[in-house]
Amino acid sequence: MIGKKVVFRSRGLPLLLLAPQLLVILVFFFWPAGQAVFQAFHLADPFGQHFEYVGLENFTRLFNSPEYYDSLWATAVFSSGVAFLSLGAGLVLAAFVDHIRRGRMVYKSLVIWPYAVAPVLAGVLWLFLFHPIYGVVAFALERAGIGWNPLLDSNQAMALVVMAAAWKQVSYNFVFFLAGLQAIPRSVIEAAAIDGAGPLRRFLTIVLPLLTPTTFFLLVINLVYAFFDTFGIIHAVTHGGPGGATNILVYKVFADGFIGQDLGSSAAQSIVLMVIVVTLTVMQFRFLERKVHYA
Amino acid sequence: MxxxxxxxxxxxxxxxxxxxxxxxxxxxxxxxxxxxxxxxxxxxxxxxxxxxxxxxxxxxxxxxxxxxxxxxxxxxxxxxxxxxxxxxxxxxxxxxxxxxxxxxxxxxxxxxxxxxxxxxxxxxxxxxxxxxxxxxxxxxxxxxxxxxxxTPIFWYNKDAFAKAGLSGPPKTWDEVGEYAGKLRQAGFDCGYTTAWQVWVNIDNYSFLQNVPVATQQNGMAGLDTEFLFNKTRVVQHIQRLQDWGKDGRFLYTGRTWQGAHGAFSGGKCAMMTESSAGFAGIQKAAKFQFAASYLPHETGVTPKNSLIxxxxxxxxxxxxxxxxxxxxxxxxxxxxxxxxxxxxxxxxxxxxxxxxxxxxxxxxxxxEAPHQEVAILQLMREGATENTRAVRLGNYVQYVAAIEDELENIWANKKTAQQGLDDAVRRGNEILARFAQQNRKR
Amino acid sequence: MIENNRALAIFAHIILVLGVATIAFPLYYAFVGASLPIEEVLQVPMPLVPGDRLIENMAAAWDKGSFGRQLVNSAIMASVIAGGKIAISLLSAFAITYFRFPFRTAAFWAIFVTLMLPIEVRIVPTYEVAANALAPLAWLLQVTGIDGLLGGRLTANLQWSLLDSYVGLTLPLIASATATFLFRQFYLTIPDDLAEAAKIDGAGPMRFFRDVVLPLSTTNIAALAVILFVFGWNQYLWPLLITTDPSMTTVVVGVARLIPGPEPQPAWNVAMAGGLVALLPPVLVVLVMQHWFVKGLVDTEK
CATH class of the missing domain: 3.40.190.10 (Periplasmic binding protein-like II)
Known part of the structure; x- marks a missing residue:
């Protein structure tokens, strides 16, 4: 992993600095997570009455199910869609807010607020907007002669959950892109302007490279978000339907484990999902981070 | 504490x-x-x-x-x-x-x-x-x-019925189809819709016609149980709904209740099967006269009690x-x-x-609330059989989700009713078997 | 001086208005819902124009939800979580970027993977550890045999329940992979010259941290503070699980309680009004933090 060229020398200090964080995650994450992982090799009922070692059965069951492969594909489509849409929208909005002089505060506030809508209400809101029967946007689409039925049309259902998930994350990306943009020294951009570079060229050749540390951070975080933090939206909007079209991996983990109480299978699925995402993330650190422009 | x-x-x-x-x-x-x-x-x-x-x-x-x-x-x-x-x-x-x-x-x-x-x-x-x-x-x-x-009951829009020249609620599914056709002719977007499709159109449908949903008395008698609804009248029923879906006599409005309520209260669908507890919500939103009746049954069948x-x-x-x-x-x-x-x-x-x-x-x-009595009387029908006591199966969430998936494939015409229900039963049986395994040592 | 491109500015405003309209529309719609009487909120579709019942509905929500105490709890929870996350992550990221030590990469990944197992999946063991946070220690003492040496009485007395407490609401959520990662990204952009100069001046790492790293991080801290405050504020499942004392619950749980099921009078308007009440404090934080943003920038560069 990339580190600083200039470093301080100390043995104890870095460990001391890390200690609070590590202690918290040891007790409140690794301890319980370890027990959850243990369950992946067992068959158990939720109340702890029955407990049986089953080896890899929870895993083989998964890989023998055709629906699981559909779910993998849905996850790939969903995650890339969410990451692309939320990063793109966040960057465009941040770049324009950074560019203008008037009304910055107003735009900023309006983009950030949706992030503060309690998630328990957000799902309900999406239905009030997009449900084909009673959603107001669905009505508008119907008036405009556009057939809208995510209840049965798989692609529309996918588009809907991608939008809902991206919507929740746009504010987040916007905040960090804007912070990144505002940290770029004005002098650098002015120098380029004096050299005759137009606004778009300046943005592409100077601003964007300087923004790569933020972009890299957001890319990783958004993918992790799409992979792990979106089951609530799926649950509220589509329940994984129609016909399993939006049944992404983490929703299956949630539905089987939290709702369905099949702890063994849910834990096995979590491990598979974790392996996939850790691999993806390590690859990003290995290959993508080389292109990141640090100081 | x-x-x-x-x-x-x-x-x-x-x-x-x-x-x-x-x-x-x-x-x-x-x-x-x-x-x-x-x-x-x-x-x-x-x-x-x-x-x-x-x-x-x-x-x-x-x-x-x-x-x-x-x-x-x-x-x-x-x-x-x-x-x-x-x-x-x-x-x-x-x-x-x-x-x-x-x-x-x-x-x-x-x-x-x-x-x-x-x-x-x-x-x-x-x-x-x-x-x-x-x-x-x-x-x-x-x-x-x-x-x-x-328990689910049958709701209908009286104003729409009058407009389509219909009187009184349909008693059988054949009549529902006929009424739905007339409603379509009278200019309504859809004839019939349902909330909670698995509960209504598989479980309760099976109860009323006195056919089993699963072996072992619907799971009451033992854990080693399997679904049967791909071998009963349910197949024809689902097939019929699929056919109706093609000409708008049936409209799928989602897995829970909000969509069906919206379609019914909004005047889109004039017939709906929904829980008896849905009344006041409909009353607040609907701008027309409506009433409730018993769930329809097959022609020639004496209906049994419904499921709660x-x-x-x-x-x-x-x-x-x-x-x-x-x-x-x-x-x-x-x-x-x-x-x-x-x-x-x-x-x-x-x-x-x-x-x-x-x-x-x-x-x-x-x-003032006749629909409530409909629900109670429908539940209290005499002559319950082992098919109509309960559905007691494990891993409910997973198997219902699998059935919903396959029903959606049927409504979207990706599968025939028989194919879809066969797949639903196959997936459902795997889930039941797992539950049995999870609970066998007792 | 950068050219003053009027056309571009107009274009920017158009895009921003469209973008903001799209993003803020659901929020506006919630506002509309919160301002309608119940008959209208149940119309299909719900109207697009606000009604006149906003205050009434908010009062009803306030009344039903006993929001007063819950708002205080949420504020405490969100501030402690945001502050705590920022503090421990600033330090962790500093250790990971500015030092070389064994298991440096491992430490980073250990922090990072905490994003990858949602609480829903590890709910039972997580609750158990909250019911007795010293359980891992007790286990350690037993496994290592230390407990046996002390006569086995120690572990039995190691009890620390976090249920129904502010510690329980905050401490388990205080680790932060995102914040650590973000600060790492930021530290990597700090020119090496600065650290070099500090070393030449004989400044130790903590002095360098305090005098150079921390001031430079202001913008990022402000941005993170907003995000993390909202994160803490919006926590739902955790407070729902570990509090049973009504006086310890948070406002988001209170709002969830207002959401109607299939019932006689589905009061969506009151639920949405409650949602707006719960939204106000984070909005306030966003506004205050924006002030910080701008101030920091004026001082340094623009």
Whole structure:
């Protein structure tokens, strides 16, 4: 992993600095997570009455199910869609807010607020907007002669959950892109302007490279978000339907484990999902981070 | 906090500690606290709090603390986690479909035993039997107390019927099809829609026609069970709905209830199958005359009773014996006739005692809410068989999701009804087998 | 001086108005819902024009939800979580970027994977550890045999329940992979010259941290503070699980309780009004933090 060229020398200090964080995650994450992982090799009922070692059965069951492969594909489509849409929208909005002089505060506030809508209400809101029967946007689409039925049309259902998930994350990306943009020294951009570079060229050749540390951070975080933090939206909007079209991996983990109480299978699925995402993330650190422009 | 008992020197309490026998030693004890977790928000939750407060005010030995714990799933998980850390509540509202999980959990105290052990004499025969049956063991012991129960009934838009030249509700599915066609001709977007498609069009459909949903008496008689609905009349029924879907006589409006309500109240679909508890929500939103009737059945079939849905109150094991006297008193309070009527009227759920039904009827309640009586009479139909007692299968969430998936494939015309139901049964059976394996060593 | 491109500015405003309209529309719609009487909120579709019942509905929500205490709890929870996350992550990221030590990469990944197992999946063991946070220590003492040496009485007494407490609401959520990662990204952009100069001046790492790294991080801290405050504020499942005492619950749980099921009077308007009440404090934080943003920038560069 990339580190600083200039470093301080100390043995104890870095460990001391890390200690609070590590202690918290040891007790409140690794301890319980370890027990959850243990369950992946067992068959158990939720109340702890029955407990049986089953080896890899929870895993083989998964890989023998055709629906699981559909779910993998849905996850790939969903995650890339969410990451692309939320990063793109966040960057465009941040770049324009950074560019203008008037009304910055107003735009900023309006983009950030949706992030503060309690998630328990957000799902309900999406239905009030997009449900084909009673959603107001669905009505508008119907008036405009556009057939809208995510209840049965798989692609529309996918588009809907991608939008809902991206919507929740746009504010987040916007905040960090804007912070990144505002940290770029004005002098650098002015120098380029004096050299005759137009606004778009300046943005592409100077601003964007300087923004790569933020972009890299957001890319990783958004993918992790799409992979792990979106089951609530799926649950509220589509329940994984129609016909399993939006049944992404983490929703299956949630539905089987939290709702369905099949702890063994849910834990096995979590491990598979974790392996996939850790691999993806390590690859990003290995290959993508080389292109990141640090100081 | 839970099950804690603080001693309090309040002298006044002594005066009131009278009828009940538990007070450990001294009379000057603080009221014994009982914790009750429930998953019902909004106005229904408010009514639970209100009734509980009434109970607390009616005596001074016990204090029931009602606590909203999120959705059914969240409440159930909270209870499981708390049970394993020995911090669980005394009472818990669980969704009916989780009954098998709770029954096998070893974490519950059957309500029938609890009432008997604590001197609450209950005449169970005065209860609405099809409702109780759902929560009984195969040998007849009542496990939990039915609480928020409802059953699906048939709703229709009277104004739309008049416009299409129709009168009265259809009695059979053939008539539903015919009516739907006429409604379409009269310019309506759709004929018929349904909420909770699996509950209505597979479970309840099977109940009314007296065909099994699964082997082993729908799971009542054993864990080694398999689905059967790809081999019964359900196939023709689903096939028929698929056909209707092609010309707009049937419209799929989603897995839960909001879509169906929207389509019905918005005047889109003039016929709907939905829970009997849906009435007031429709009433608030609909700008037309509507009425309710019995679920349709097949031509030539004498329909059986329908299946209930909703939740029940479970007592959890592992608390001091004295606490359960409080629990028993509270449950007795909730089942008293007046409380049942208050609950029935306030929530739209059906009453669980015949006395409450008779009294509500005598008061003329069913003149203003005839749909409620439809639901009760439909449930109380004579001649229940082993096909119409309950559906007691494990891993409910997973198998319902699999069936919903496949039904959606049918509605989207990706599969024929037979293919879709075969796939649903195949996937469902794998899920049932897993549950059996998960629970076999007992 | 950068050219003053009027056309571009107009274009920017158009895009921003469209973008903001799209993003803020659901929020506006919630506002509309919160301002309608119940008959209208149940119309299909719900109207697009606000009604006049906003205050009434908010009052009803306030009344039903007992929001007063819950708002205080949420504020405490969100501030402690945001502050705590920022503090421990600033330090962790500093250790990971500015030092070389064994298991440096491992430490980073250990922090990072905490994003990858949602609480829903590990709910029972997580609750158990909250019911007794010293359980892992007890286990350690037993496994290592230390407990046996002390006569086995120690572990039995190691009890620390976090249920129904502010510690329980905050401490388990205080680790932060995102914040650590973000600060790492930021530290990597700090020119090496600065650290070099500090070393030449004989400044130790903590001095360098305090005098150079921390001031430079202001913008990022402000941005993170907003995000993390909202994160903490919006926590739902955790407070729902570990609090049973009504006086310890948070406002988001209170709002969830207002959401109607299939029932006689589905009061969506009151639920949405409750949602707006719960939204106000984070909005306030966003506004205050924006002030910080701008101030920091004026001082340094623009």
């Amino acid at each position: 839970i099950a804690r008992r603080t001693l309090l020197g309040a002298a006044g309490a002594a005066l009131l500690a009278s009828t009940l026998t538990l007070a450990a030693g001294s009379a000057a004890a603080a009221p014994r606290e009982v914790h009750f977790w429930y998953p019902l928000g909004g106005a229904i939750g408010d009514l639970i709090v209100k009734m509980t407060n009434d109970f607390n005010a009616s005596q001074s030995d016990y204090k029931v603390v009602p606590q909203y714990k999120g959705s059914y799933d969240e409440t159930f998980n909270a209870a499981v986690a708390a049970y394993r850390a020995k911090k669980h509540p005394h009472l818990l509202v669980g969704i009916g479909a989780s009954s098998l999980n709770l029954m096998l959990s070893g974490a519950i105290y059957p309500v029938e035993d609890l009432m008997k052990d604590h001197g609450q004499k209950v005449d169970w025969s005065s209860y609405v039997q099809p409702v109780l049956n759902y929560y009984r063991t195969p040998d007849g012991k009542l496990l939990s107390l039915p609480f928020n129960s409802s 849905g909703g939740g029940s109150i479970w007592a959890m094991a592992g608390h001091p014996k004295e606490d359960y006297a409080a629990v028993a008193a509270y449950l007795a309070f909730l089942t008293s006739t007046d409380r049942q009527i208050e609950w029935h009227k306030g929530t739209g759920y059906i009453p669980i005692t015949k006395a409450a039904y008779e009294k509500a009827k005598a008061e003329g309640y069913y003149k």
